[in-house]
Amino acid sequence: xxxxxxxxxxxxxxxxxxxxxxxxxxxxxxxxxxxxxxxxxxxxxxxxxxxxxxxxxxxxxxxxxxxxxxxxxxxxxxxxxxxxxxxxxxxxxxxxxxxxxxxxxxxxx
Amino acid sequence: xxxxxxxxxxxxxxxxxxxxxxxxxxxxxxxxxxxxxxxxxxxxxxxxxxxxxxxxxxxxxxxxxxxxxxxxxxxxxxxxxxxxxxxxxxxxxxxxxxxxxxxxxxxxxxxxxxxxxxx
Numbered sequence: 001x002x003x004x005x006x007x008x009x010x011x012x013x014x015x016x017x018x019x020x021x022x023x024x025x026x027x028x029x030x031x032x033x034x035x036x037x038x039x040x041x042x043x044x045x046x047x048x049x050x051x052x053x054x055x056x057x058x059x060x061x062x063x064x065x066x067x068x069x070x071x072x073x074x075x076x077x078x079x080x081x082x083x084x085x086x087x088x089x090x091x092x093x094x095x096x097x098x099x100x101x102x103x104x105x106x107x108x109x
Numbered sequence: 110x111x112x113x114x115x116x117x118x119x120x121x122x123x124x125x126x127x128x129x130x131x132x133x134x135x136x137x138x139x140x141x142x143x144x145x146x147x148x149x150x151x152x153x154x155x156x157x158x159x160x161x162x163x164x165x166x167x168x169x170x171x172x173x174x175x176x177x178x179x180x181x182x183x184x185x186x187x188x189x190x191x192x193x194x195x196x197x198x199x200x201x202x203x204x205x206x207x208x209x210x211x212x213x214x215x216x217x218x219x220x221x222x223x224x225x226x227x228x
Contacts (some may be wrong), residue, residue, distance in 0.1 A: 096143075
């Protein structure tokens, strides 16, 4: 069935290091994927998206990688900053947006 | 651009009463709006999808008579939680899709959420 999951519920990184947040999806028919950032008490904020005809897309300090063979999606954040602390959700578009479980990213000073 | 607002941001109501949450697209016309519910430390779960001028489509397990959705205009959708109970306490988030953006038609813009507490 439709499901989008994350390998790790929490991730702790040192400030300045790169962060990698992973996501697994199960529906091979999904053609659009999005990463969202959600800070405490706020709505999700769009970070970056990728279509299924691509395997990599870069934004400002963020990169999304898509591996359709193993149905895996990752978000890489370069030079992680304290302001990156949040819960990160991957989402998969299959007629509707299906959210993964979320990974809480904490930054150690 | 593409700002979605919600009102109120927080609401506390007594058990058995009804509460209305508004969702507005401020700078675009939202042909489709979505309502999500998020319990603490959990993901967003879609409750219903509404298209302007038509009845909402509810996800399985969501009571349509309890969660009334009205999408009367291209910039406003409302969610009314009727006869609220403590288990309805949650974070309610709306989202809107910009029908005018052909190339970015998949994009959904999220509101800031409404924290509902039922006592």
